Structure formats: structure tokens, C-alpha cells
Amino acid sequence: MRVPYIWLPSRLPQDRDFNTMPAELRRLFSRVVAVMLLTVAWSSASPTSGAERARVIVIDGQFGDWKGVKFSDRKGWQVGLAEGPRYLYLHFRQPEARILQAAGSDVVLLLDTDGKASTGKKIFGMGADIEWNFGSRSGKTFPGGVARGATPADLGLVIAPTVGSRRIEIALSTPDGRGGVPTFGKKVRGAITTPLGANGLADEHQKFNYRRGKNRVEEPPLIELERPEGTLRVINYNIERDGLFASSRHAAYRRIFRAIEPDIVGFQEIFVNPIAGAGGLLDQWIPLDTGRWHTAAAGADAGIASRFPIDSTWLVTPGVDAYLVDTRATLGTRALVVVVSLKCCDDPEQIRKTQIDEILHFWRDAITPGGAVSLPADTPILMIGDMNLVGDPTEVSALREGIPFSQTGGGPFDPDWGRGPLLDVLPRQTDNPMAYTWRSDGNTGGFAPGRLDYLFLTPSVLDVARAFALHSSSMSNKRLREHGLKRSDTAVASDHLPIVVDVTSR
Numbered sequence: 001m002r003v004p005y006i007w008l009p010s011r012l013p014q015d016r017d018f019n020t021m022p023a024e025l026r027r028l029f030s031r032v033v034a035v036m037l038l039t040v041a042w043s044s045a046s047p048t049s050g051a052e053r054a055r056v057i058v059i060d061g062q063f064g065d066w067k068g069v070k071f072s073d074r075k076g077w078q079v080g081l082a083e084g085p086r087y088l089y090l091h092f093r094q095p096e097a098r099i100l101q102a103a104g105s106d107v108v109l110l111l112d113t114d115g116k117a118s119t120g121k122k123i124f125g126m127g128a129d130i131e132w133n134f135g136s137r138s139g140k141t142f143p144g145g146v147a148r149g150a151t152p153a154d155l156g157l158v159i160a161p162t163v164g165s166r167r168i169e170i171a172l173s174t175p176d177g178r179g180g181v182p183t184f185g186k187k188v189r190g191a192i193t194t195p196l197g198a199n200g201l202a203d204e205h206q207k208f209n210y211r212r213g214k215n216r217v218e219e220p221p222l223i224e225l226e227r228p229e230g231t232l233r234v235i236n237y238n239i240e241r242d243g244l245f246a247s248s249r250h251a252a253y254r255r256i257f258r259a260i261e262p263d264i265v266g267f268q269e270i271f272v273n274p275i276a277g278a279g280g281l282l283d284q285w286i287p288l289d290t291g292r293w294h295t296a297a298a299g300a301d302a303g304i305a306s307r308f309p310i311d312s313t314w315l316v317t318p319g320v321d322a323y324l325v326d327t328r329a330t331l332g333t334r335a336l337v338v339v340v341s342l343k344c345c346d347d348p349e350q351i352r353k354t355q356i357d358e359i360l361h362f363w364r365d366a367i368t369p370g371g372a373v374s375l376p377a378d379t380p381i382l383m384i385g386d387m388n389l390v391g392d393p394t395e396v397s398a399l400r401e402g403i404p405f406s407q408t409g410g411g412p413f414d415p416d417w418g419r420g421p422l423l424d425v426l427p428r429q430t431d432n433p434m435a436y437t438w439r440s441d442g443n444t445g446g447f448a449p450g451r452l453d454y455l456f457l458t459p460s461v462l463d464v465a466r467a468f469a470l471h472s473s474s475m476s477n478k479r480l481r482e483h484g485l486k487r488s489d490t491a492v493a494s495d496h497l498p499i500v501v502d503v504t505s506r
């Protein structure tokens with residue numbers, strides 16, 4: 001079991017006041033905002049395009065969906081609530097950025113789910129039925145007035161983003177009276193506070209009230225699993241410590257691969273098995289009309305399987321490979337696929353930053369004449385993988401925008417062939433208003449599901465036709481039947497979900 005989060009100081013660069021930034025930083029900040037707008041535009045346009053736009057909230061670390069939801073506000077804390085058919089959604093803005101699930105983060109959520117002071121823990125004039133400590137990643141419910149330990153899975157708790165942020169959005173399941181989730185009544189009360197002072201909790205706290213039915217939202221439309229005609233389907237799949245090769249998981253993987261039918265698969269966590277073995281399994285499960293699946297790996301961990309020939313392979317840095325795939329049959333050109341497994345968790349964060357710099361060094365070389373590697377201009381590039389981005393949010397922007405941490409490899413550059421930043425595709429689950437890609441119910445660290453896996457691509461030469469994460473547990477029986485899946489399949493296969501993008505050449 002690897003613990004996927006690390007500790008970082010709570011104050012992060014985005015706390016800086018925009019107006020006091022030096023000009024260079026302001027320029028950088030404007031670029032970040034532009035990219036964020038691009039990402040929001042994509043994520044809000046894709047699920048609703050063509051259909052009447054219903055009000056939806058997606059737990060994806062983007063906050064445009066909360067616009068207009070009323071906030072309580074006291075001493076720099078703001079809280080807003082909404083509810084959908086399956087979840088209660090809560091958004092809060094903190095006085096400063098935090099990595100919420102890191103030891104030393106000191107935010108506690110109290111929720112009086114039935115609005116009755118007579119049930120739950122008596123505190124701040126209410127009866128809190130759920131207490132969740134984000135920093136220690138532990139919680140309690142109070143059935144019959146007795147405290148009982150609760151996990152994120154017990155509560156259906158999902159948190160975004162996984163990187164440090166001032167703004168946080170969470171979801172809690174609302175299946176009244178079922179499982180470990182306390183009953184939700186007509187009125188919900190709560191408080192966000194810190195575990196200091198008397199009572200184990202700070203006197204300074206942000207209280208809030210919510211009347212059920214006030215901010216109702218819909219769930220986003222289902223995303224179809226089929227690959228749109230004429231597109232190239234690229235998926236990323238962290239297979240959890242060679243789990244693809246465990247025969248006990250084969251039936252689940254077979255159903256998943258048959259439901260998704262990828263053209264190219266980027267793998268992570270192939271440690272001891274040969275990548276050719278992955279190709280052999282795909283030959284059994286989703287055989288090609290002619291020939292066999294192509295595979296390549298430059299080292300352990302990352303690897304690729306492809307319907308199309310793989311012309312070149314580079315070891316970018318340990319855990320990161322790049323492959324030139326002959327995708328001329330669908331894209332009209334070859335594509336570079338960078339498969340990434342960044343250092344996780346307890347490892348020093350500097351390792352991950354060094355890996356990011358080495359990726360950017362390779363990238364700049366690849367899109368520039370001379371040096372060790374040079375691609376034909378405007379070659380489509382995808383970067384997919386388990387990024388393990390769980391700390392400093394600038395690790396995401398560094399990759400997307402081409403901003404190395406160290407100046408020794410050169411300064412910032414535009415990774416989309418000199419035209420700007422990469423697109424962060426940000427797929428959400430087909431049948432769930434969530435964008436998490438990692439979920440390990442009962443993990444000893446108490447971590448809530450989170451977004452660890454990413455798909456980035458060069459938007460000036462690639463269009464996205466469809467994108468999603470497959471999470472079988474949140475699909476209806478009808479949908480599971482339609483796609484030949486079993487409810488437990490994605491959880492049996494891996495602690496990561498497969499994430500999918502269908503692209504065409506622009």
C-alpha cells in the first residue's frame with residue numbers, strides 16, 4: 001500500500017496578491033488563468049453540448065459550477081451547499097491554501113445531517129452527526145449517541161482537488177439510513193473549524209445552515225462508452241502493482257478492455273512482468289483483425305500497448321517513456337505518446353519536480369530542431385499517466401505550461417508546438433459527477449478518492465471528441481449490462497480507473 005499524499009507547507013504561491021506580483025509573475029498568472037478558463041470551457045461544454053443545459057456540479061477541482069451558490073462567510077471562510085440525486089455537495093474557500101489531506105492540515109468538518117441538536121455530538125449548539133478531520137483523515141459518526149469510526153467509503157466522501165488549494169469541493173453520499181451514512185433530514189447544519197482550543201475544536205468556526213431542496217442540481221448526462229467513428233482512442237491505466245497479470249483479476253480486466261476497446265494503452269506499475277505479456281493478454285481479450293498488439297517499454301513501471309506499430313521508444317527519465325506510434329491510419333500522421341509514472345507520496349517531493357523537469361527537457365528537445373530528438377513539426381503529442389500530483393499545485397501547471405522548476409534546463413517554453421500550454425483533458429466518470437481516478441476503499445491512510453491520473457495533449461493539432469473515466473461501481477445495472485460489465489470490475493482490476501480520450505487531427 002502506497003500512501004499517495006505528501007506534506008507541504010500550507011502557504012502556497014497562489015496566495016499572493018495579484019497586484020503585488022512582479023510583472024513577470026503577473027504575466028505567468030494571466031497564462032494560468034487563461035489555461036484554467038480553457039479547461040473550464042472544455043469541461044463545461046463537453047457534457048452538455050447540444051442538450052439543454054441543466055445545472056450540474058462535478059467534483060473535479062474546478063469551481064465554475066459553483067457560481068451563484070450562496071455562501072456563508074465569516075473571517076475569510078466561505079461555504080456553499082447544494083444537493084443532487086445521490087450526493088450532498090459542499091464547497092468551501094479557506095483563508096489560505098492547504099493540502100487538505102496532509103498531516104498538519106487542521107480543517108475539521110462538522111455536519112448535523114438531521115438538523116437535530118438531540119442527535120450526534122453536542123457542539124456549537126448543534127448535534128453533529130458526522131465529524132471529519134481532513135488532516136488526520138479520520139472521521140466519526142454518532143449512531144445512538146456513541147462515537148464510531150468512519151472512513152471516506154462509509155460516508156461516500158470525495159474531495160477535490162488533490163493538490164494544495166484555497167478552494168475545495170467535496171461530496172457526501174445521501175442514501176438516507178443506509179450504510180454508515182447518517183440520515184439526512186430537511187435541515188442540515190454544520191461548521192468548518194480547526195482542532196485547536198477547548199473541546200478539541202477552535203472557537204473560531206464557520207457555521208452554516210442548509211434547507212434541503214434549496215440548491216438542487218442535476219447530474220451531468222451519461223457519457224457513452226463507444227469510440228466516435230474516425231477517432232483514435234488512447235487510454236491510461238495504472239494496473240496496481242502488476243495487477244493486470246494476476247489471473248484472479250483477468251475476468252474483470254477482460255470485460256473492461258472489451259467495453260473500452262482502446263487503440264493505445266499507456267500502462268503504469270508494470271514492475272516485474274514483461275510488457276509483451278500485456279500485449280499477449282490484449283491479443284486474447286481484444287484481438288486485432290490482423291497481427292498482434294504492439295508493445296514497448298524502456299524500463300520498469302511505464303509501458304505501452306498499441307494496435308499500431310511503435311516506431312521509436314525513449315527513456316525520458318526512470319518511470320517516464322516516450323513512444324512514437326504510427327497512427328497514420330487514423331490521424332494521418334505519427335503521434336508521440338509520453339507515458340508517465342511520477343514519484344508518489346512519501347518520496348521527497350524534489351524527485352517528482354526533477355522528473356517533471358526531465359520531461360520538459362525532453363519535450364523542448366522533441367519540438368525543437370537539433371539536439372537528441374526532433375519530431376516533424378506539429379506532430380500530435382499526448383502525455384498520459386499517473387502523475388501523483390498531490391502536493392504543490394505548480395507541479396500541474398509546470399507540466400501543462402512548460403515551466404521547469406530548475407533553470408538549468410532552460411526557461412519556460414510553450415509545449416504546444418510554441419503556441420501555448422497543453423490541454424488538461426480532465427475526464428469525468430461516465431455515470432458519476434466525479435473526476436477522481438484513484439479510489440481505494442478501506443485504505444489504511446484514510447485517503448478519499450482523488451484525481452491522480454491525467455491526460456494532457458497538444459490542442460493546436462488535436463481535437464477531443466470524447467473523454468471519460470470508467471468507474472463501474474457508479475453505473476446502473478442497465479448500463480453495466482449494455483456494456484458487458486460487472487459492478488465490481490474497475491475496483492477488482494486496480495485502485496486506479498482507466499481514463500479515456502478520443503482524438504482526431506485538427
Ligand SMILES: [Ca+2]
Nearest residue numbers: 058060062065
Ligand atoms: Ca467542480
Ligand SMILES: [Ca+2]
Nearest residue numbers: 116119120127
Ligand atoms: Ca443531529
Ligand SMILES: [Ca+2]
Nearest residue numbers: 365368370373
Ligand atoms: Ca530536437
